[in-house]
Amino acid sequence: MAEFGKALGSTETPIPGLTMWDLPVHGDSRGWFKENWHRRKMGDAGLPDFGPVQNNVSFNDAVGTTRGIHAEPWDKFVSVATGRIFGAWVDLREGPTFGAVFTTELDPSRAIFVPRGVGNAYQTLEPDTAYVYLVNDHWSPNASYTFLNLADETAAIAWPIPLDSAEVSEKDLAHPRLADVTPMGPRKTLVLGANGQLGRALRSEFGGDRHVEYATRADLDVSAGDLATARPWRDYGVIINAAAYTAVDLAETADGRREAWAANTTGVAALARIATENGITLVHVSSDYVFDGSSDRPYVEDDPVSPLGVYGQTKAAADAVVQSVSRHYVVRTSWVIGEGKNFVGTMAGLAERGVNPKVVDDQRGRLTFTAELARGIRHLLDADAPYGTYNLTGSGAAMTWAEIAQKVFGLTGHDADRVTGIGTDEYFASATGPVSPRPRMSVLDIAKIESTGFSPEDAATALERYVEGASWRKAE
The missing domain is CATH 3.40.50.720 (NAD(P)-binding Rossmann-like Domain)
Incomplete structure (x- = not known):
């Protein structure tokens, strides 16, 4: 259930550039409404003008659907349209914070800005969950990703639904452990x-x-x-x-x-x-x-x-x-x-x-x-x-x-x-x-x-x- 009446604002995380965002959600017995993205307001509040060019939606019908951990070569702004998710982020960029971890739950009143090179993973906590993400580059099959195994012992992510009970693709299960990850370099x-x-x-x-x-x-x-x-x-x-x-x-x-x-x-x-x-x-x-x-x-x-x-x-x-x-x-x-x-x-x-x-x-x-x-x-x-x-x-x-x-x-x-x-x-x-x-x-x-x-x-x-x-x- 989305929390109504929040003021727009951000919270820093232990991963540089990864910021949590509270979104104002207005609702009553009929449902709710929110401004999911507002360039001027969010820019005034401190969000980088990252120039999104593509809008994607991920729909998940079952509780426990788990995707990740993927670090893309672009920035993204992730928010929930319906339902609730557990999110996990691992810094896979070159630098002193390589391997840093942050986790939290997202609902329609919370969003997150994920900078290029930070690995992200999401696990649905309610059925019929959909999350939306804006990205500042067009998806390409030739894009160079960096991946981390969902069960990596160093990251030690406490998944609400254990991975052996979750819906996970074989591809995501085969990603390397942190010791074998090649960090993503800067642009x-x-x-x-x-x-x-x-x-x-x-x-x-x-x-x-x-x-x-x-x-x-x-x-x-x-x-x-x-x-x-x-x-x-x-x-x-x-x-x-x-x-x-x-x-x-x-x-x-x-x-x-x-x-x-x-x-x-x-x-x-x-x-x-x-x-x-x-x-x-x-x-x-x-x-x-x-x-x-x-x-x-x-x-x-x-x-x-x-x-x-x-x-x-x-x-x-x-x-x-x-x-x-x-x-x-x-x-x-x-x-x-x-x-x-x-x-x-x-x-x-x-x-x-x-x-x-x-x-x-x-x-x-x-x-x-x-x-x-x-x-x-x-x-x-x-x-x-x-x-x-x-x-x-x-x-x-x-x-x-x-x-x-x-x-x-x-x-x-x-x-x-x-x-x-x-x-x-x-x-x-x-x-x-x-x-x-x-x-x-x-x-x-x-x-x-x-x-x-x-x-x-x-x-x-x-x-x-x-x-x-x-x-x-x-x-x-």
């Missing part, structure tokens, strides 16, 4: 642009994690028309988009404009669609170029964008698209330095060769080293930080490009006065090719990401280590 992470400066830093950050895959443009081109079928996307939980068209000056040409929009916006829109349809967290790296540089203070995440050039326009458009994805991180950064050709390596090389450069002194910002950018991205994911846009640069005082060049000269044992500051307009006055306008103010406020527990390294300290470690010799 995979895909890093795009894996051969770029940031891509290489992400390879280093995630190391040998076997659940992380890397794709170069040759492996997967985000601007290609077959992106939707390029991977079995339900196997992935995170996409980190480190691929981009970054030739800011060439983007001002006809060919460059087309390439920039294809890679930076059209391709990202395709990724956003895939992420939305498959419940994937999309991490997208953005730029200070989405701003015009006219601010008299560091830019915060919700400042209006106003890009000056084509590159900035494509990045701003991509930001807007990614922000429509439920699970997203837009990571805005500036003045990126990593493995490969970059400003620091160029200045160090000039210093070594005796060249006295003229360097722009009216643009201000902070350097961001790719190792720090990769570390911050991993932090957002590992910390389950609230989805949204985050500025991520080095910390400390802002500098001009000329001041950075002078520091590089000094750190390499050369006279910093050999660097002459010059205005942006004067610097580009003699340019023979296209020039993209640059924001003069590129300092990004990093308080938001600091509030999540991440402390970006001081940019000047990172610069000193980079130069003294001779990394610039590889980058030059």
